[in-house]
Amino acid sequence: MGYLSGVDRKNLELPIVDLSGLDMTRFDEKSWAIARSKIAEALETYGGFEVVYDDVSSELRNELLGLIVPNMFTMPVLNKLSDGQELPYHGAWFTKLGFPFLALQLTDPNSLINVQEYANSIWPQGNDFFCNIVLKYAKHMQELMNMIHKMIVESLGLEDHYDSHMNSLAYSIRFSNYYKDTLDDGINLALPSHKDPNYISIICPHNVEGLEVEAANGEWLQSKPMKNSFTVLVGEAFKAWSNGRLYAPSHRVKLKSETEKRYAVVFSTIPNITNDVISAPKELIDEQHPLLFKPFKYYDYVKFRFSDEGERVDDALKAYCGV
Numbered sequence: 001m002g003y004l005s006g007v008d009r010k011n012l013e014l015p016i017v018d019l020s021g022l023d024m025t026r027f028d029e030k031s032w033a034i035a036r037s038k039i040a041e042a043l044e045t046y047g048g049f050e051v052v053y054d055d056v057s058s059e060l061r062n063e064l065l066g067l068i069v070p071n072m073f074t075m076p077v078l079n080k081l082s083d084g085q086e087l088p089y090h091g092a093w094f095t096k097l098g099f100p101f102l103a104l105q106l107t108d109p110n111s112l113i114n115v116q117e118y119a120n121s122i123w124p125q126g127n128d129f130f131c132n133i134v135l136k137y138a139k140h141m142q143e144l145m146n147m148i149h150k151m152i153v154e155s156l157g158l159e160d161h162y163d164s165h166m167n168s169l170a171y172s173i174r175f176s177n178y179y180k181d182t183l184d185d186g187i188n189l190a191l192p193s194h195k196d197p198n199y200i201s202i203i204c205p206h207n208v209e210g211l212e213v214e215a216a217n218g219e220w221l222q223s224k225p226m227k228n229s230f231t232v233l234v235g236e237a238f239k240a241w242s243n244g245r246l247y248a249p250s251h252r253v254k255l256k257s258e259t260e261k262r263y264a265v266v267f268s269t270i271p272n273i274t275n276d277v278i279s280a281p282k283e284l285i286d287e288q289h290p291l292l293f294k295p296f297k298y299y300d301y302v303k304f305r306f307s308d309e310g311e312r313v314d315d316a317l318k319a320y321c322g323v
């Protein structure tokens with residue numbers, strides 16, 4: 001397993017965009033515009049891309065995914081949780097019933113106090129190493145995320161909305177543990193096909209591949225992250241906000257062998273809890289593009305999405321607020 005080098009890449013993989021060294025404050029107009037149009041094209045066809053981003057060192061990646069996350073999942077407090085419970089403070093967690101997958105969420109991972117409280121709820125003596133690494137990683141991810149949002153908003157012709165759009169967002173980080181247990185469906189599905197409800201997810205797996213993404217034409221692509229890349233996917237909030245201009249792909253995770261263990265860290269943008277109405281800007285609505293989704297409150301939608309009814313329907317977003 002492991003990461004593939006650039007030369008081994010085949011067709012049917014997500015397009016690659018290099019954003020290393022790009023910066024929101026001092027950037028070269030030309031490389032910005034090239035990256036922006038590559039992203040716009042990738043999102044239309046695939047709803048995602050592989051972003052190369054050297055600013056996150058392999059040392060930091062290894063500390064997070066090779067040390068911190070595996071250690072976290074050995075902590076007794078996690079084994080005491082049962083379905084639907086929440087960790088104290090900020091850590092909602094969930095399992096997909098019947099799937100060998102456990103995820104823990106931390107909202108606002110850029111706040112020292114939040115991260116410390118979260119660490120204290122998992123490690124009785126706290127864990128400074130965890131806090132330092134998570135804060136360092138979240139800082140890089142926030143910079144990368146802001147660039148990606150800016151490029152997307154610009155390519156939709158909505159530069160004027162960038163500040164208010166960014167002010168309506170919050171960040172979250174999810175630590176995931178995939179393991180093969182006694183279940184075997186023959187294809188080793190660890191996380192079933194789903195769309196993310198949030199704006200953007202930036203996924204960093206550790207050494208073990210397995211993520212598959214459904215392109216707009218219905219073909220499934222395998223994500224092949226490299227040592228210095230991350231997988232970026234559009235979620236339903238951005239699909240609704242862009243009045244359907246952005247495609248939110250279904251994706252799933254498969255483990256390839258009985259003994260495979262996989263960890264991943266997913267950094268996401270979500271609506272701010274105090275300002276969670278998602279409503280497409282009027283510039284994106286016209287005769288050719290009638291409104292697709294009525295304005296809705298994101299956190300109410302998420303409740304619906306994970307309810308029995310929301311799980312039953314094919315397209316939960318459309319069922320919830322489709323026009």
Ligand SMILES: O=C(O)CCC(=O)C(=O)O
Nearest residue numbers: 196203205211253264266
């Ligand atoms: O682990 C991955 O590669 C993807 C995880 C994912 O899709 C999710 O947590 O929503």
Ligand SMILES: [Fe+2]
Nearest residue numbers: 194195196251
């Ligand atoms: Fe996902």
